[in-house]
Amino acid sequence: MKKICFVFGTRPEAIKLAPVIIELRKHPEFELNVCVTAQHREMLDQVLDVFDIKPDVDLNLMKPDQTLSNLTAEAILRLDEYFKNYKPELVFVQGDTTTVLAASLAAFYNKIKIAHVEAGLRTFDKSAPFPEEINRVLTSHIADLHFAPTEIAKSNLIKEGVPEKSILVTGNTVIDALLYAKDIVCKNPPEVPGIKKEILNAEKQIILITGHRRENFGEGFENICAALSELADEFRDNYFIYPLHLNPNVRKPVNALLGNKKNILLIEPLSYLPFVYLMTKAKIILTDSGGIQEEAPSLGKPVLVMRDVTERPEAVEAGTAKLVGTNKLNIISSVSDLINNNSEYQKMTSASNPYGDGYATIKIVNSLINNLL
Numbered sequence: 381m382k383k384i385c386f387v388f389g390t391r392p393e394a395i396k397l398a399p400v401i402i403e404l405r406k407h408p409e410f411e412l413n414v415c416v417t418a419q420h421r422e423m424l425d426q427v428l429d430v431f432d433i434k435p436d437v438d439l440n441l442m443k444p445d446q447t448l449s450n451l452t453a454e455a456i457l458r459l460d461e462y463f464k465n466y467k468p469e470l471v472f473v474q475g476d477t478t479t480v481l482a483a484s485l486a487a488f489y490n491k492i493k494i495a496h497v498e499a500g501l502r503t504f505d506k507s508a509p510f511p512e513e514i515n516r517v518l519t520s521h522i523a524d525l526h527f528a529p530t531e532i533a534k535s536n537l538i539k540e541g542v543p544e545k546s547i548l549v550t551g552n553t554v555i556d557a558l559l560y561a562k563d564i565v566c567k568n569p570p571e572v573p574g575i576k577k578e579i580l581n582a583e584k585q586i587i588l589i590t591g592h593r594r595e596n597f598g599e600g601f602e603n604i605c606a607a608l609s610e611l612a613d614e615f616r617d618n619y620f621i622y623p624l625h626l627n628p629n630v631r632k633p634v635n636a637l638l639g640n641k642k643n644i645l646l647i648e649p650l651s652y653l654p655f656v657y658l659m660t661k662a663k664i665i666l667t668d669s670g671g672i673q674e675e676a677p678s679l680g681k682p683v684l685v686m687r688d689v690t691e692r693p694e695a696v697e698a699g700t701a702k703l704v705g706t707n708k709l710n711i712i713s714s715v716s717d718l719i720n721n722n723s724e725y726q727k728m729t730s731a732s733n734p735y736g737d738g739y740a741t742i743k744i745v746n747s748l749i750n751n752l753l
């Protein structure tokens with residue numbers, strides 16, 4: 381039996397690896413072990429519950445307002461110990477978080493092969509996203525199997541010297557997770573904690589907001605809040621719903637600047653099913669999230685991306701995403717345009733699937749069967 385382990389630590393990694401874990405469990409030729417660093421605690425546990433994944437090993441690393449260096453150092457040490465005990469043949473990592481870089485380094489030091497899911501995303505700007513651009517570049521040079529979501533991602537890897545035969549274009553596993561969740565919420569609409577049913581079903585239009593990027597801390601978040609505050613005054617019939625990330629660098633300024641606006645609803649981070657349901661109900665999504673840029677096109681929702689650069693140009697090319705940065709006036713005019721100008725809105729709503737059709741997991745699992753057995 382081939383021993384494979386999955387290492388992840390944050391909400392998006394869990395969402396994007398869950399379909400692969402669930403599918404691989406159906407193959408008795410592989411012995412699976414799930415190790416979570418718990419770089420995130422509550423937000424990770426929310427996802428584990430939805431997909432019914434019980435980690436075999438939980439390193440429980442999260443500390444309030446943790447620093448990049450502390451988390452990285454601690455994760456490498458603890459993962460090194462884990463790899464020495466478990467001795468897997470292959471380690472799966474996903475994306476570009478601290479957990480991904482730490483797990484890749486620790487696996488490499490133990491001469492264990494690494495499979496990288498969502499390989500090849502690049503902005504070519506090491507300050508944005510920070511520190512993720514460097515995490516993923518380094519991981520690409522350590523990993524052995526590269527599951528790229530798109531042809532653009534594949535070509536980024538080839539230009540950096542990654543051998544073409546080690547790359548497989550699969551689509552993004554987030555679409556597999558999204559389709560699974562969408563099916564459930566369409567049949568059985570979940571409660572959305574913090575939001576009354578009347579709001580979800582009312583004529584009033586929902587603008588859904590998320591934001592957590594480190595490069596937006598400080599001035600960026602202040603600008604975003606100032607823009608939301610003016611928009612909420614101007615569009616009093618709309619609800620601006622913002623599930624707040626648990627990072628104190630996000631919560632403090634957002635609570636302080638937007639806490640007393642009637643039609644801005646600041647709520648706790650949502651579990652995946654209610655969040656997907658809320659996306660289906662939203663008119664516009666305003667975000668700096670990576671995963672949401674991939675999910676929204678599949679749902680036909682316009683996404684305004686509060687970043688200056690994106691590693692996901694496919695959605696911008698498809699016309700469903702637009703970069704608006706963190707400039708207050710830019711955010712206000714882009715949201716206003718979409719609310720006031722129906723033809724502008726329609727242009728951004730065509731459902732498209734630049735990130736896959738829900739078969740990424742099957743492609744990854746088939747490739748393992750061909751490569752490892």
Ligand code: UD1
Pocket residue numbers: 390391392419420421422423424442443444445446448451476477478479510511512592594626627628
């Ligand atoms: C991390 C990832 C980022 C990813 C994001 C997804 C890095 C460097 N950053 O950023 O790439 O897009 O997760 O959301 O890996 N916290 C809690 N409970 C939780 C989660 C976070 O209290 O469940 C708080 C803690 O105070 C923690 C802080 O948020 O110290 C920051 O968490 P961390 O994982 O370091 O950074 P994120 O900004 O969440």
Ligand code: UDP
Pocket residue numbers: 391392395554590592623648649650651652653655656668669670671672675
């Ligand atoms: N998400 C969620 N609950 C929320 C906000 C987001 O389940 O309250 C999901 C979202 O659908 C997407 C993922 O979390 O799949 C994105 O995570 P995040 O924005 O934290 O990280 P990023 O994708 O930017 O790395």
